[in-house]
Amino acid sequence: MIKAKWWIYQIGIPLVLLYAFPWFFNNAHTIHVAQTFLITYIVIVGLNLLVGLSNQLSLGHVGFYAIGAYASAILTMKVGLNFFASILISALIAAVFGAIVALLSLRAKGPYLAMVTIAFGELVSIIANRWVDVTGGPAGIKTSVPSLFGFELGPIQYMWFIGLLAIIFTAGATNIFRGRFGRTFTAFGNSEVASEVLGINVRKWKILAFSVSAFLAGVGGGLFAFQNQFISSTTFELNLSIMFLIAVIIGGSGTKIGPIIGTVVIIGLPQFLHNFVDYHLMIFGGILLIALILLPDGIVGALTKLSFFKKFSSKKVNTELGILHDDREATIDLPDGISGKLLELQNISMHFGGLKAIDDVEIEVLGGTVHGIIGPNGSGKSTTVNVLSGVYMPSGGNLLWKGKNITKYAPHGIAQEGITRTFQNLQLFEDMSVLQNVMVGFHRHFKTGFLKNLLYLGQVSNEERYYAQKAYDLLRIVGLEERAYEKASDLPYGEQRLVEIARGLALKPDLLILDEPAAGASPKEIEKIMDVIQRLKNAGLSIILVEHHMDIVMNICDYITVLDFGKKICEGTPETIQNDPRVIEAYLGGEEVNQLVAGTKFVG
Amino acid sequence: MELTDILKALINGLVYGSVYAIIAQGYYITFITTKTLNFGQGDFVMLGSLIGLSTFITITATGGSVWIAFIASLLLVIVILGICGWGLEQVAIRPLKSWHSIGWILSTVAVSMIVRNVAMLIWGRDVLMAPSPFGRAILDLGIMKIRYHDIFVLVSAVVIMLLLYVFLKKSLFGKALEAVAFNRDAASLMGINPRLMASIAFIIAGILAGVGGVLVGPMVHPGAFIGLFLGLKAFAVAIIGGIENPRGIFIGGLLLGVLENLFTLYSTSMKEAAAFFLILVILAVLPQGLFGKRVKEKF
Numbered sequence: 001m002i003k004a005k006w007w008i009y010q011i012g013i014p015l016v017l018l019y020a021f022p023w024f025f026n027n028a029h030t031i032h033v034a035q036t037f038l039i040t041y042i043v044i045v046g047l048n049l050l051v052g053l054s055n056q057l058s059l060g061h062v063g064f065y066a067i068g069a070y071a072s073a074i075l076t077m078k079v080g081l082n083f084f085a086s087i088l089i090s091a092l093i094a095a096v097f098g099a100i101v102a103l104l105s106l107r108a109k110g111p112y113l114a115m116v117t118i119a120f121g122e123l124v125s126i127i128a129n130r131w132v133d134v135t136g137g138p139a140g141i142k143t144s145v146p147s148l149f150g151f152e153l154g155p156i157q158y159m160w161f162i163g164l165l166a167i168i169f170t171a172g173a174t175n176i177f178r179g180r181f182g183r184t185f186t187a188f189g190n191s192e193v194a195s196e197v198l199g200i201n202v203r204k205w206k207i208l209a210f211s212v213s214a215f216l217a218g219v220g221g222g223l224f225a226f227q228n229q230f231i232s233s234t235t236f237e238l239n240l241s242i243m244f245l246i247a248v249i250i251g252g253s254g255t256k257i258g259p260i261i262g263t264v265v266i267i268g269l270p271q272f273l274h275n276f277v278d279y280h281l282m283i284f285g286g287i288l289l290i291a292l293i294l295l296p297d298g299i300v301g302a303l304t305k306l307s308f309f310k311k312f313s314s315k316k317v318n319t320e321l322g323i324l325h326d327d328r329e330a331t332i333d334l335p336d337g338i339s340g341k342l343l344e345l346q347n348i349s350m351h352f353g354g355l356k357a358i359d360d361v362e363i364e365v366l367g368g369t370v371h372g373i374i375g376p377n378g379s380g381k382s383t384t385v386n387v388l389s390g391v392y393m394p395s396g397g398n399l400l401w402k403g404k405n406i407t408k409y410a411p412h413g414i415a416q417e418g419i420t421r422t423f424q425n426l427q428l429f430e431d432m433s434v435l436q437n438v439m440v441g442f443h444r445h446f447k448t449g450f451l452k453n454l455l456y457l458g459q460v461s462n463e464e465r466y467y468a469q470k471a472y473d474l475l476r477i478v479g480l481e482e483r484a485y486e487k488a489s490d491l492p493y494g495e496q497r498l499v500e501i502a503r504g505l506a507l508k509p510d511l512l513i514l515d516e517p518a519a520g521a522s523p524k525e526i527e528k529i530m531d532v533i534q535r536l537k538n539a540g541l542s543i544i545l546v547e548h549h550m551d552i553v554m555n556i557c558d559y560i561t562v563l564d565f566g567k568k569i570c571e572g573t574p575e576t577i578q579n580d581p582r583v584i585e586a587y588l589g590g591e592e593v594n595q596l597v598a599g600t601k602f603v604g
Numbered sequence: 605m606e607l608t609d610i611l612k613a614l615i616n617g618l619v620y621g622s623v624y625a626i627i628a629q630g631y632y633i634t635f636i637t638t639k640t641l642n643f644g645q646g647d648f649v650m651l652g653s654l655i656g657l658s659t660f661i662t663i664t665a666t667g668g669s670v671w672i673a674f675i676a677s678l679l680l681v682i683v684i685l686g687i688c689g690w691g692l693e694q695v696a697i698r699p700l701k702s703w704h705s706i707g708w709i710l711s712t713v714a715v716s717m718i719v720r721n722v723a724m725l726i727w728g729r730d731v732l733m734a735p736s737p738f739g740r741a742i743l744d745l746g747i748m749k750i751r752y753h754d755i756f757v758l759v760s761a762v763v764i765m766l767l768l769y770v771f772l773k774k775s776l777f778g779k780a781l782e783a784v785a786f787n788r789d790a791a792s793l794m795g796i797n798p799r800l801m802a803s804i805a806f807i808i809a810g811i812l813a814g815v816g817g818v819l820v821g822p823m824v825h826p827g828a829f830i831g832l833f834l835g836l837k838a839f840a841v842a843i844i845g846g847i848e849n850p851r852g853i854f855i856g857g858l859l860l861g862v863l864e865n866l867f868t869l870y871s872t873s874m875k876e877a878a879a880f881f882l883i884l885v886i887l888a889v890l891p892q893g894l895f896g897k898r899v900k901e902k903f
Contacts, residue, residue, distance in 0.1 A: 057706060104884055107891035110705050111631075111641065115843040116887050118836070119880040126880070130873040193903055238832065242713055249710055278725065285717030289696060292711045296701040382902070391903055423903055 010171050018163040022156045031155045032227075037267045038162040039223045044247045044259040045166075045173050046216025051245065052254030053182055054209045055189030057113050060101065060121030061244045064094040064214040066128050066236035068221025070135055073143045073231060083146045087222030091215045098214025102207040121241050128233040140232030143225050162223050169216060174256055175456035176212075179464060180439075180446050185209055186254070187429050187440045194427035197389050198507060199415035199444040208450075217244075250291050252298025254431070261299045332477055333470070335418065335510050337540040338367035338402065342511060343388070343419075348397035350383050357383040359566040360397070365511070370533070370543045372557035374550075374577075376586055380566040381546045382424060385515045388544070389421045390414040416444055418510035422500040424519055424546075430489040434480060434499050437488050438471035441506025474502040478532050494525025501532060512536070513544045518552055530556070554578065562586065608748045613865040619754045619823070621861020622761030625854045627816040627838035628845070629768060630809030635847050636785035637798070637805040640697050640708040644716020645813050646835020648688060651719055652681045652817025653826040654727050657734040664735075674737040681814040688719075689810020693803050716831065723828040731827035757819045764815065765854055772850070781805060785848075840883055846896025856894060 021034060043065060050056050068090045075086030097120075105116040128135045135141065146153045146161070153161060176182050188195040188202045195202055225231050243266050251262025269287070273280050295302045343365040350358045358380040365371045375381050386392040388399070390411035399407040401417055409417070420441075429437050446467070448460045475481045478498040483491060488499055497517050504512050517533065518526045530552055536543060537556060547553050553560065554574045561571040564586040570577065577583055596602070627649055631641045642648065659677035664670060696711040738752035772778035783791040784801045792798050816838075817826075824830060837860070845856025860879060867878040892898055 051706065055704070057709075059709075104888045108887055109891070110639075111635070111839075111847055112843055112887060112891055112893070114705070114709065115839065115883060119840070119883040119887075122836070123877055123880045123884070126874075126877040130877070193901075238836070242710075245706065246710060249706055253706075279721065281717040281724075282721035285714040285721070288714035288717070289711055292707060292714065293695075293699045293701075296707065386903060425903060427903070 010174060011167060014163075014167045014170075018160060018167070021163075022159070026156075028155065031159055033267065033271060035155070035159045035162055035227055037263055038159065038166045039220050039227065040244075040247070040267055041259060041263040042162075042166050042169055042223070043217045043220035043244055044251070044263050045169055046213040046220075047244050048248050048251075048253060048255075048259050049173060049176065049185065049216075050209050050213035051248050052252075052258065053177070053185035053189055054206070056206065056209060058101075058117045058210075058213070059114050059238070059241050059245065060117035060119070060124075061213075061217050062236050062238065062241040063101075063121040063124035064098060064217035065221035065224070065240070066124050066233075067094045067097055068218030069225040069231050069236070070128065070221075071218075072222035073141060073225045074134070076144050076226075077141070082148075083144065083226050084148060087219060087225075090222045091218035094218025094221070095211040095215040098210040098212075098217075099207045101214070102210035106203055106206060118238065118241075121238060125233065125236045125238070128236050135233060136231075138233050140230055143229050143231065145229055146226040158227070165219065165223070169219070172454045175454055175460075177256060179453045179456060179460055180443075180448070181450065181453050183432070183436055183440055184443065186431055190429040190431055191427040193391060193411070194423065194429065195440070196411035197391070197415050197420050198441050198503065199412050199420075200440075201410075201412045246288060250288070250295075250298055252300030252302070252304075255298065255300040255304070258298055258300045265299075331473075332505065332536065332539045332541070333508060334539055334541055335508055337542075338510065340367055341365075341400075342367040342402065342542055343544075344398075344400040345384075345388075346398040346400065348384075348387060348399065349395050350380075350387055350392055351395040356566050358387070358563070361563070361566070361568050363561050363568070363571075365542065365544060366559070367510075367542050368540055369558040370537050370545055370556050372553045372560040372574075373544060373546045373563065374548075374553055374560060375563035378565070379563040379586075381563060382515065383566075384563070385421060385513055385544075385546055388414075388513055389419065415507060418507070419513065420504045420507045420509045420511075421513035422497065422504055422515055422517060424516040426493075426496050426500060428488040428496055428499060430487070432488060433485050434475065434488050434491065435468065435471050435484040437499055438474055438502045438506050439467055441474075441503040442467045442470065444507060471502075471506060474505050477505070477535070478502045479528060492522075492525070494521035494529065497521060497525075497529060498532065501529075505536075509541075511542045511544065513546070515546050516548060517545070518547060518549050526552070609869055610866070612748055613869050614862055615748075615750060615754065617862030617865035618858055619757050619861070620865070621841075621858040622758055622854075623816055623820045623823070623857075624834075624838050624841045624861060625857025626761055626764055626812055626819070627834065628842040628853045628857060629765070629850060630812040631839065631842040631847060632850050632853055633781070633812075634802075634805045634809045635842075637781055638697060638802045640705075641712075641842075641847075642689075642692060642716075642806070642809060642813075643709050643712040643839075644692075644719060644831070644835065645809065645838060646833065647716040647719045647723075647831035648685055648810055648813035649817040649820065649834045649838075650826065650828065650831035651688065651723055652685050652814030653734060653821035653824075653830075654723055654732070654817075654828075655684055655814075656681050656818035657732060657821055657826060658727075660735065660737075670737045670739075678815070678818055681818050682811050685810040685814030685817075686807045687810075689806040689808070689813075690803055692810070693806035697802070697806070698799070716835075720828055720831060727828055729828060731825035731830070734821035734826050736822035753822050757823070760815075760819055764812075765850075768812075769850070777804065840879065844883060844886055844893055846893035848897065849893075849895045852893065852895025859894075 022031065043061065047058065047061055050058055071090035071093050072086040075081045075089060076083050101117065101120050105113050108116050129137055146158055184200055184205055188200060188205055192202050247262030247266045250265050251258035269284060273283055276283065341364055345361055345363040348358060348361050373381055373384060387394045390409050390413065394407060398405055406414060406417060429440060446463060448463055452460050472481060472484060475484050478501055480495060480498055483495065491499065501517065517529050521529060533556055545553065545557060557574060560574060560577045562569050562577060562583050569582045569586060570580050627645060630645055635641045656677040659680050660673045663673035663676055692715055696715045697708060700707045700711060736753035738756060741752045742749045743752055772781065780796045781801055783796055784798050788798050841857040841860050842853050844860060845852035863882065864875055864879050867875040886894060
């Protein structure tokens with residue numbers, strides 16, 4: 001049923017429109033514009049995956065476009081390959097460069113990332129301009145008339161050909177959007193650290209996002225090379241990268257139909273403005289500025305905010321996944337409990353410059369217990385959690401997990417081992433629904449690969465449905481099933497904390513680290529959170545609980561470690577801790593403080 | 605002679621680099637206060653050089669002295685570009701609802717398109733000749749010759765840097781700017797108006813671009829379309845130096861200028877390519893630039 005609808009909207013109607021186009025607009029100019037539109041559209045689809053989903057920035061897409069164009073020109077003219085084969089090979093070359101740019105920019109953020117991509121684009125356009133022997137420079141080089149199986153493609157046939165590719169790539173992109181790949185792209189675009197602790201290797205995924213995006217830009221460039229049977233380096237300039245980006249943003253970044261609208265704007269507008277060529281830039285700039293101010297989410301983004309569309313879209317999600325709500329109690333799916341030593345911190349230290357945030361700390365966490373870590377502000381609790389989850393690499397000491405040394409593991413590696421965490425400063429994937437947030441947590445359990453997702457085989461939709469149901473069950477456990485389709489960032493603070501817990505549970509962890517799960521929550525919400533933790537404890541989950549609220553810690557924890565100024569000052573059962581004078585001193589101040597308060601002693 | 609060529613390239617590089625550095629200081633000021641910058645800064649530089657050029661020619665043509673003409677054009681450029689900077693903040697930065705970086709990148713690009721179009725309508729599409737107040741006078745050092753204008757640019761750049769430094773470190777305004785940079789909310793609780801500071805930052809950035817334009821005018825052939833190239837260079841300089849470190853930016857500017865001109869000795873055609881290649885290498889190794897602070901994120 002859904003399948004049939006998909007075929008009609010995604011393939012059937014576009015094919016009919018494409019085929020019929022020349023009957024309505026049969027003049028050379030219009031066909032040429034249509035070709036340009038379709039070529040640009042393919043590039044924009046790719047850029048939208050990168051910018052819209054994974055929140056990366058590329059001001060260098062012209063580089064991939066140029067690589068696609070020149071490589072396919074050279075492969076046809078000098079090597080003698082068929083034009084289509086050379087376009088595919090060139091697109092793969094562009095994808096490799098995409099991976100290189102991703103590697104170069106892995107750690108760069110904001111303006112630095114912008115600079116990396118600009119520098120790449122400029123480098124390519126300078127080479128295109130100056131390496132005249134190969135590229136022809138500004139004077140350009142000739143390419144051949146595209147031909148398939150011995151038939152030369154005329155302008156109309158070539159437009160059909162490009163259109164066919166555009167339809168295929170759009171279908172692929174839509175499949176990517178709705179499956180786990182799109183979700184993972186969006187996840188690390190929203191919060192890299194949260195993605196990492198859920199087992200997503202962000203580095204690998206960024207490279208994938210850049211490569212896919214560069215591949216499509218390369219296809220666009222290749223198609224462009226045969227459009228006029230001529231290319232010149234004057235096409236490939238920074239301005240074109242900016243135009244591509246404008247199309248993504250004006251259309252509505254991260255939306256499915258945004259690229260169509262965006263491409264219509266950047267290709268169509270100059271057509272209408274060609275009588276005002278002297279004012280072209282001004283009009284374009286003005287429209288862009290107004291669009292950015294009035295429609296920050298682009299044209300499509302603004303339309304979906306209208307209540308009519310909103311109702312339509314939320315209903316669709318609900319039915320598509322076919323989630324069941326029956327009356328049986330949802331059960332927590334946990335790995336088999338382990339008794340004995342689960343995690344050992346051996347002489348762990350973390351120094352920032354001269355500051356010893358934690359210093360020579362030893363903690364042993366036993367399987368099946370709730371281990372509390374408490375201490376006053378600045379005692380090193382958060383640093384400990386960051387070290388445990390791999391977010392920080394400790395300056396010294398060892399981290400043993402079931403006897404295995406995991407000190408040097410990246411956060412996603414630690415997550416793969418079965419340790420995950422929540423965040424004191426919430427790190428939800430804000431662009432996603434509550435249900436999708438939890439589904440990201442299942443990352444390490446998903447099996448289907450990129451190609452299967454591209455085709456959205458039955459296997460993929462089965463997997464999606466299976467984990468959607470599981471995610472929903474987890475939401476029932478934390479009592480948020482009614483919020484499943486709401487945007488995660490719209491929930492109240494305390495419920496957002498519960499979403500993080502559910503998301504962590506989705507990993508099916510052996511150890512869950514809760515970093516101040518009750519901070520900022522209302523008393524009623526705290527009660528709910530406590531209840532959830534208690535139930536998890538009863539189910540046999542091992543938990544490290546970092547918390548300020550003493551009642552929670554004392555009620556739930558089996559064993560407690562107390563930190564002060566980065567050092568472990570004592571540990572034991574709640575009863576021992578409550579009566580330990582060192583703990584009381586750390587929290588309330590010792591005799592000296594009492595004297596200072598009473599005014600019997602003075603500082604200095 | 606090999607050695608004089610190198611020396612010449614060195615001095616040329618310092619001169620160009622110091623201009624890039626001045627323009628790039630504008631990026632620094634707005635970035636620390638608002639986390640945004642003007643991607644069309646280069647077009648403001650272009651506007652500065654063209655307004656300066658027209659004023660200079662008009663006054664000298666009516667018989668005014670060269671220095672009066674220069675000072676008048678400098679003052680006019682400071683006023684107009686200051687207003688432009690203020691206007692940019694009003695139309696392209698303040699009204700933006702999303703704080704994602706693509707928003708302000710494109711909105712400032714949009715303004716730069718408009719600026720470029722206006723300049724094209726006024727000054728045409730071709731490049732012009734901009735006279736220096738020193739004319740074509742040359743200082744002959746025996747082993748090499750230097751234009752007086754180049755010396756003037758280098759000295760001015762150092763003076764502007766010092767003025768800026770004093771302004772930022774010693775004046776109340778400067779301290780307020782830095783307070784906003786350090787912690788916007790806390791600064792606002794202390795009675796500092798972050799919005800006013802944002803306006804001031806963009807006014808200063810505009811002025812720096814304008815002054816840079818007046819200085820660079822006689823060195824390049826100004827025209828409506830030179831903005832992109834200058835802005836890109838200045839942006840590269842800011843990134844190499846570390847956008848939150850004004851001294852790093854100055855050093856980065858001189859470095860890029862010198863290296864670029866040394867590359868020219870080797871091969872003119874690949875000079876630009878080498879610069880961008882260098883940027884890629886630097887950022888791959890030091891993602892915060894050469895002198896940027898490495899901040900450990902807290903979770």
